[in-house]
Amino acid sequence: MSSTSFQFKRYDLSEDRSLRAWSAADELLVSSSTETDLTSKTIGIYGDRFGYLSCNLSAYQPLVVTTNKSQELAITANLKANQLTETEFFHPSESLNNPLNVVFIKMPKSIDLFQLYLAHTSANSNDEVQVTCGFMTRHFTKSWIKIAEAYFEDVTQSRAVKKARVLSLKGKKKDVPSIELKSIAFNGQEYKQYGGVFSSNHIDYATQYFLQHVDVSSTPNTLLDLASGNGVIGSEIHKKCPDATVHLLDDSYLAVASAKLNVVGDKINHHYQGDVSNFESEMFDMIVSNPPFHFEHDINIQIPLTLFKGCHRILKSGGNFQLVGNTHLNYKVHLEKLFARVNILAQDEKFVVYQCVK
């Protein structure tokens, strides 16, 4: 079946149904896949955000390596909607059962994540593996070549088609760099995190601002750190409220795996989830968040707004939701539609900390 026969939707939390679920880089990856005979090859797919690659290559039963829960839900929904066989997912911290022969990578924005994909490919492939990485030309950075050359002898770049290109990698190297966990010292704790997790060199400045101003004087019994990343917000508040039951939730598998290294204890619960639908209504005394609004190369405020609606549902009456936002995002107008009271706890030219009471 040709790629044009399939229908794709994003199936994310955004209400804007006009947003496309693929780009010219995905199309170029699929058209370049026809240059190789894929019959009886083990194919790997990395970075397929909404399922365009998984659907188009479904006939070859590819091994699909994912990093996000919302990505897995979208791929499954698009496979189902196109009457294709559903697939299981692998994470880049797990080994594959079969060595890969051919790999397609939709280039991630994070350089660290690209390196993690190559390290995973390298450890889970035969020597002849061929890797094709698709990207929009405007996103190109020379660092990709440097990283690709650390893992492969032969790295070539295609000509542009509809402003997209591919990098082709061949000749797997034997001695390749190993992937180290990142470590960030903050407030007396070494926070560990996998490559590709939010803010890998320092604790994010919005998060630091939030932690200076968050108000925990109500001593919550049940606390949710929504979009927890490496878990720093949940961890720092847990130190102030050691008796609280703390839940940490993130859409990124690598974020949750990192938070599990940083926040441990009997009353700590980690969730690999891209929304709050798994929680009962009125479950939390307090929710804290530095919510996401960057998604790869896009800014999409609708996703945090949908998360805010969910926060209202799972918060107890009288409970409070505290969050930090970049000043220009002006979350206040949206929060005031949902919550009885919205206070500003702190504000400077870059960030605002809100306290919303249900």
Ligand SMILES: C[S@@+](CC[C@H](N)C(=O)[O-])C[C@H]1O[C@@H](n2cnc3c(N)ncnc32)[C@H](O)[C@@H]1O
């Ligand atoms: C701005 S970062 C904050 C991370 C961490 N709380 C901190 O302060 O360092 C936002 C986080 O939201 C996560 N995220 C993105 N979409 C999400 C969703 N739909 N549900 C939950 N988490 C999401 C990202 O993986 C990222 O870790």
